[in-house]
Amino acid sequence: MREPSTTRCDMADIHSFESFAALDGEGIRYAVFFTGCPLRCAYCHNPDTWFRSGNEMTAEEVFNKIRRFKPYFRNGGGVTFSGGEPLLNSVFINEMFDLLKNEDIGYCIDTSGSVELTDGVKRAVDNADMIILDIKFYDAGKYKLYTGGDIEKPLALGRYCTEKGKRLVLRTVIAPGINDTNEDVEKYAGYVSENGLKFEKYELLAFHTMGFFKYDNLKIRNPLAGTPALEAEKLDELQKHLNETLKVKEG
């Protein structure tokens, strides 16, 4: 298994497509999952996107698939670039933007933010309808420990979105025993507000075990193999606490 590096920059290595992704962004979304990710999150439920699929496609080829779904994109629907890390493919996304623009189809980016803020990335962000940004942890040590990445990068992206007035949705995966206490939630709230991020919504997502089989299939170690899924009631409770904490901070 090789890691991505050799893809031509006008092409992207695609993991898969989901024509009905109603949860990531507004309205009905057509999701494009890229392969390749700079992070190795302990709780990743798509480890199969870490590696190349060999399915390399040009922006035009992917666009030809997407345009077929235009009839469903009423009420703010459109494309969601996800992955993997979609912003590793900013050249591709920017090329895609020109094609989508002619059809009046917008896109969202669902990103970890763990990329350099190059001009290409900035352009991809500027043209997006919305950025969905993962706030994986609230301190650099834990961020490094659980993802292998540098916490400054997503923060820089979040600040860039705030500066540009870009619609921003924050997300955090909550895993039992890792970040599932009220104190954790308060720290997340503190982190995003102290850093001045302006966002529309901050959603907590439950860690689930439905991606476990992928680790087995890929024959790689699942660092959270013994961790149970987060219960829905617990998630609701934490989300409520987060909303209240944020309200107090805003107030």
Place this chain on the structure above:
Amino acid sequence: MNDNRIAWRSFNKGVWCDDINVSNFIKMNYTAYNGDSSFLEGPTERTKKEMERVHELLIAENEKGGVLNVDTSKVITILSHPAGYVVDKDTDIIVGLQTDEPLKRGVSPFAGIRSSVKACNAYGYEMSDKIKDEFTYRTTHNTGVFRAYTETMKKARHAGILTGLPDAYARGRIIGDYRRIALYGMDFLIEKKKYDKDKLGEKEFLDDETIHLLEDLAKQIEFMYQLKELALLYGYDISKPAANAFEAIQWLYFGYLGAVKEQNGAANSIGRIAEFMDIYIERDIKEDTLTEQKAQELIDDLVIKLRLVRHLRTPEYNDLFAGDPVWVTLALAGVTNEGKHMVSKTSYRVLNTLYNLGSSAEPNITVLWSERLPENFKKFCAKVSIDTDSIQYENDDLMRRMYGDDYAIACCVSAMKMGKQMQFFGARCNLAKILLMTLNGGKDEIAGDQIAPEGVVFGDEVLDFDKVYTEYKNYLKWLAKLYVNTMNIIHYMHDKYAYERLMMSLHDTDVERLMAFGVSGFSVAVDSLSAIKYAKVYPVRDERGLITDFEIKGNFPKYGNDDDRVDLIGKDLIEYFYRELCKTPAYRGAKHTLSILTITSNVMYGRKTGSTPDGRKAGEPFAPGANPMHGRDAEGALASLNSVAKLDYACCRDGISNTFSITPDALGKSEDDRIEHLVAMLDGYFLQDAHHLNVNVLNREKLVAAMNDPTLYPSLTIRVSGYAVNFNKLTRDKQEEVIARTFHHAM
């Protein structure tokens, strides 16, 4: 028509006053409603009381293995039984039962005496000697058909290439325009038929068809008089037009009741009645003689009666059409030819019965969807779908082009103009099995018999697409001719021995006839052709030298992923087959139509079909209708819909059925999101000229739980191939097949 002055008071007059024209009446008088559902009322105490009785009856029926009671003493006809009530004469508002007791089934042997005997025996009853004697010297439809069938027809039927044909049961799928009774009264309709008959008899030369029609008209008139008597049994005189909402609904229901007493056809649909009833309800409300609560109560009570319609069926019949369906299909909404939507408050009231009375398979509520329906109504429909899984959607913008704005749906997906068109129902042929027969030079891959003419023998080398497709088309050509002629025999005999006298009396005399052919195994045939074209498929032979299995090397595009490489094979296949069908003339000048619909018979057809080149193993179920094969749609729900949407309705005018199941989580996070997404999905699908969609929003886990313990969800209703069923009424293999179907779920 002096009496009409009272009955038609305050209606806008038009051409409908001088001649039968219900469509014109509706368009001149209905009130379009753009508001939301907040005006709706819950069930009255009376309705609750009646529903308690209904629940008791349904539980008792279930405990007795699905049939509560059978009256084997006499043949059921319009006037065979005295009046019957659900609770009693005073509690029931809309009155009339098929027999003297609710859920007691009648014996109707006109389509076939043998299957009636079998049906009685299957539930532990014995047909009375009286009925047997009566039918000793009487030819039934079934006997007539088998006298005329050729050896080839019998073989094709036996092998399962032509299957489920209405040659041993009544054909159904005819919708009487029951609204006519309410609007005009029976006397006017009888006069009109007598006039037509006299006029017809004046022709210079009375040819076969004219004499046939003269006899038809005489039969119709006889049964119109009987219907008047049926109403009198319940204390109502339907000679004259209905003068208020109650009468309109009751008159209309008497027509339907007479029809399901006379006939036990495979589908007894009630037509497009909601907006018609609304006109009377709105008038009464304006005149202050009806409240919203009472209006809802009327609709609730009509729907209760429709939920209790039953026919006596054989186990073989249940194998084709599982869940004891009657297909009391009730179509509503849609748009007029002038572009005005036809949503009325009663469109809402009918949907509201699913809340007031609980979800249910019957009536089979069918929303005629148009981009132009008001947003409020679209959202309410989506909400009802999400809450009850009990309604289906069909594309009005598509059907209106061919059927105008006063058509209804029979059975699942069969459109026909109300009172102006009827259908000769023709079940379906097995496209997957014909492909296997092609590869085996006309032999049945299971029994080994030579069914079709001998053809090219395929060797052991990799199958060549062009060669296979050319040969396949030759066999389809042979099949098309055989199929049309088989249908011609069936419907000649049905007209002769089991003619639908009452239903046809509620049609125009010069009715237009459609002959509805069908295919099953569509996605299996298409994926098999794709495998042969894009992968390498090697035949595997058994000891008889027949090709009974395949070795598939490599990948191939699969139908259901919005991939033209395979989707266009399917499109071409269907268009070719339809053209071939049209080459053989149909009985009584009928127009050929075609459906891709299996109902629940996809399980049975799969059982009769060997392993196929797409990797499906012998005996495994097909996908239902035009659905992609289970689990092969890898790019999500909409890609799957887009593949189906490519099929051309112009050559599948009898419907393209698609059943769609999604988990609530995948549809959206909040109820509002789910509603909005479902509306956007329906709009997007139908904008592409797709035809039909069944929608189920439920968890697979819930179905597994219901399968293992039916008492958990006693009224769990789900949509399968074009209709709704109570999940617990399905046999285990059909339940498993439903569960195996692709559920689109959140990642």
